[in-house]
Amino acid sequence: MLELRIHGRGGQGVVTLAELLAQAVLKTGQEVQTLPFFGVERRGAAVKAALRLDSQPILVRSLSYRPNMIVLLNENLLSLALSEGAAEDVFFAANARSPLPVNAAQWLVDATGVAVQNQLIFAGEPFINVPMLGALCRILDVPEPAMESAIREQWEEKTARPNLAAAGQAYHSVIKIQGGAA
Amino acid sequence: MSKILNTGNGACAMAVKAAKVDIIAAYPITPQTSIAEKLAAYVAQGEMDAKYLPVESEHSVMSASAAASAAGARTFTATSSQGLLYMHEVLHYTAGGRLPLVIANVNRAICAPWCLYVDHQDAVSQRDTGWIQFFVSTIQEIYDTILLAYKVTEQIEIPVMVNYDGFLLSHSMMPFEPADQALVDAFLPAYEPNWRLHPQWGGTFGNVAPADEYTAHRRRLAEDLEKAKELIESEARNFQDLIGRWHGGLLDWQGPGDAEVLLVSMGSMASEVQLAVQLLERHGIRAAGLRIRVFRPFPREALARIIPAGAKVLVFDRNHAYGTGGGALLSEIKAALYDRRDNIQITGRVMGVGGEDLPASLLASQALEMWEELNR
Amino acid sequence: MNQSTNPSAHPFRQPLARGMTGAAGLTGGWRLQRPVLDPAKCNGCLLCWILCPDGVVAKDTRAIDYEYCKGCGICARECPRKAITMVKESDYEQNS
Numbered sequence: 185m186l187e188l189r190i191h192g193r194g195g196q197g198v199v200t201l202a203e204l205l206a207q208a209v210l211k212t213g214q215e216v217q218t219l220p221f222f223g224v225e226r227r228g229a230a231v232k233a234a235l236r237l238d239s240q241p242i243l244v245r246s247l248s249y250r251p252n253m254i255v256l257l258n259e260n261l262l263s264l265a266l267s268e269g270a271a272e273d274v275f276f277a278a279n280a281r282s283p284l285p286v287n288a289a290q291w292l293v294d295a296t297g298v299a300v301q302n303q304l305i306f307a308g309e310p311f312i313n314v315p316m317l318g319a320l321c322r323i324l325d326v327p328e329p330a331m332e333s334a335i336r337e338q339w340e341e342k343t344a345r346p347n348l349a350a351a352g353q354a355y356h357s358v359i360k361i362q363g364g365a366a
Numbered sequence: 367m368s369k370i371l372n373t374g375n376g377a378c379a380m381a382v383k384a385a386k387v388d389i390i391a392a393y394p395i396t397p398q399t400s401i402a403e404k405l406a407a408y409v410a411q412g413e414m415d416a417k418y419l420p421v422e423s424e425h426s427v428m429s430a431s432a433a434a435s436a437a438g439a440r441t442f443t444a445t446s447s448q449g450l451l452y453m454h455e456v457l458h459y460t461a462g463g464r465l466p467l468v469i470a471n472v473n474r475a476i477c478a479p480w481c482l483y484v485d486h487q488d489a490v491s492q493r494d495t496g497w498i499q500f501f502v503s504t505i506q507e508i509y510d511t512i513l514l515a516y517k518v519t520e521q522i523e524i525p526v527m528v529n530y531d532g533f534l535l536s537h538s539m540m541p542f543e544p545a546d547q548a549l550v551d552a553f554l555p556a557y558e559p560n561w562r563l564h565p566q567w568g569g570t571f572g573n574v575a576p577a578d579e580y581t582a583h584r585r586r587l588a589e590d591l592e593k594a595k596e597l598i599e600s601e602a603r604n605f606q607d608l609i610g611r612w613h614g615g616l617l618d619w620q621g622p623g624d625a626e627v628l629l630v631s632m633g634s635m636a637s638e639v640q641l642a643v644q645l646l647e648r649h650g651i652r653a654a655g656l657r658i659r660v661f662r663p664f665p666r667e668a669l670a671r672i673i674p675a676g677a678k679v680l681v682f683d684r685n686h687a688y689g690t691g692g693g694a695l696l697s698e699i700k701a702a703l704y705d706r707r708d709n710i711q712i713t714g715r716v717m718g719v720g721g722e723d724l725p726a727s728l729l730a731s732q733a734l735e736m737w738e739e740l741n742r
Numbered sequence: 743m744n745q746s747t748n749p750s751a752h753p754f755r756q757p758l759a760r761g762m763t764g765a766a767g768l769t770g771g772w773r774l775q776r777p778v779l780d781p782a783k784c785n786g787c788l789l790c791w792i793l794c795p796d797g798v799v800a801k802d803t804r805a806i807d808y809e810y811c812k813g814c815g816i817c818a819r820e821c822p823r824k825a826i827t828m829v830k831e832s833d834y835e836q837n838s
Contacts, residue, residue, distance in 0.1 A: 569759055
């Protein structure tokens with residue numbers, strides 16, 4: 185079983201990201217589970233959701249303590265995420281332009297830049313969850329058509345178009361590096 | 367039909383739609399609200415031929431539901447926690463009134479202090495209302511049990527409460543397979559009530575009864591709850607024959623058939639218990655999960671039959687039975703097995719109250735502790 | 743519930759009842775005042791028959807069933823011809 189824990193801030197669409205990713209993963213024939221963590225719901229507060237993938241039905245019904253993968257919608261949530269636990273061989277996926285200060289494998293994508301370039305902006309804030317979806321689908325070997333149909337099922341054509349473009353751009357621009365010193 | 371992904375609440379709403387419910391009365395409360403929202407959307411968008419009543423409180427929800435059921439409508443509602451407690455008076459009324467009804471109760475802790483997260487205190491506090499109570503552990507089981515609940519309630523004329531854990535099932539997404547509408551219709555045909563309140567019937571419902579009639583009426587409810595066990599099992603088998611899925615009848619043995627250590631639980635915890643059983647295997651303990659799927663009527667006979675002589679029974683309660691030194695499930699299991707008078711050992715823990723998280727490692731370590739206590 | 747019915751033999755499981763004469767006993771004994779109809783003044787409008795909460799006015803003869811009349815006085819109050827008079831039971835007993 186692969187366990188992801190996604191960290192973001194209220195309003196960034198963490199729950200929607202987990203659900204879209206789960207929809208895309210389901211299309212690959214794997215078992216999947218999302219488990220959003222619900223706390224006080226307000227913009228800007230740190231929020232998280234777990235996502236589990238497996239080849240067999242998932243029996244876990246508890247929160248994520250030792251994820252194999254930590255996903256950061258904000259670089260500045262790194263220390264918070266680490267304080268909540270991780271597997272020894274955890275790797276990262278982050279919305280970041282420069283490497284995270286951890287000695288671990290990491291995937292980086294400029295989700296904010298991709299959102300801005302595709303006009304995914306609402307009330308002055310870039311929507312970074314769909315670019316992150318693109319990057320995560322690439323990292324988890326989810327084929328692009330599965331990712332695209334998850335987006336098309338979520339939004340009607342006019343809204344889906346810029347989201348498809350942003351997800352595709354992130355899918356192809358996410359890079360993997362071996363992290364620097366912690 | 368292929369698997370789709372949805373939350374527990376989404377799956378519940380889909381099952382209610384597939385059951386072609388006529389009347390939905392609801393009042394919002396976390397974590398139930400998204401069921402009512404989805405059903406309101408189905409009705410507003412014309413996807414469901416039903417009447418949606420947005421009433422002003424849970425007491426009114428259950429009163430409206432009672433009236434709708436008495437008038438012969440297939441009726442649904444959903445609630446959680448304080449909402450269920452507020453319905454309490456009318457829960458007794460609907461069971462005594464022998465009104466077919468289905469409610470989804472999304473389990474949540476009760477006040478005080480305020481808490482949004484899961485435990486079973488809300489439902490367990492209703493155990494003597496005369497309702498049938500299911501506890502389910504997967505999203506597939508939510509969908510299937512709503513359909514089964516209608517099949518049962520309309521035959522035995524006792525209302526049914528389908529319980530599932532707040533957030534862990536209500537807001538978690540997992541793949542499940544909806545049933546083909548033609549198969550649902552075959553399993554659950556349109557509701558033809560035996561009796562309904564109607565001006566042409568020309569009588570009254572639920573008026574004063576002297577002691578002898580009251581006694582006989584209430585005794586009949588108690589007897590019919592016992593009969594409901596056989597009905598639930600046979601309809602679960604019919605469901606399996608027609609739709610192909612089985613979640614256990616009244617209880618569900620999960621693990622090796624020769625296990626002599628049994629971890630008993632209800633709800634989503636019972637799924638995680640299966641992982642705890644695997645951890646115990648590493649300590650050389652041959653254990654199995656025993657999931658209580660139907661809490662009311664309590665499956666006394668099935669338990670007494672299934673538990674082997676010399677077994678160690680470890681009970682996990684997500685509720686307090688205040689003043690008894692443990693949880694409700696522990697008392698029930700002890701009572702159910704008392705008549706056997708063999709050397710079964712039973713102990714329990716109250717865990718997971720107010721959303722305390724229950725990973726397999728914690729369940730296994732507590733099971734190990736209890737096992738050692740019993741060996742002392 | 744219908745007093746003549748044994749609930750466990752009842753065809754329905756619901757707590758049901760049908761109205762029947764005298765289910766609560768002879769309620770005429772509750773009466774303090776007795777409605778007395780003067781047939782000479784009555785024009786047969788049947789308002790008393792419609793309004794009587796206990797259904798004790800006969801539709802054809804307008805005779806009042808004093809076994810069950812509780813003496814509420816609605817008939818006397820509403821009669822457009824003032825054909826019904828409320829008489830104290832004690833006075834009535836003395837006069838008759």
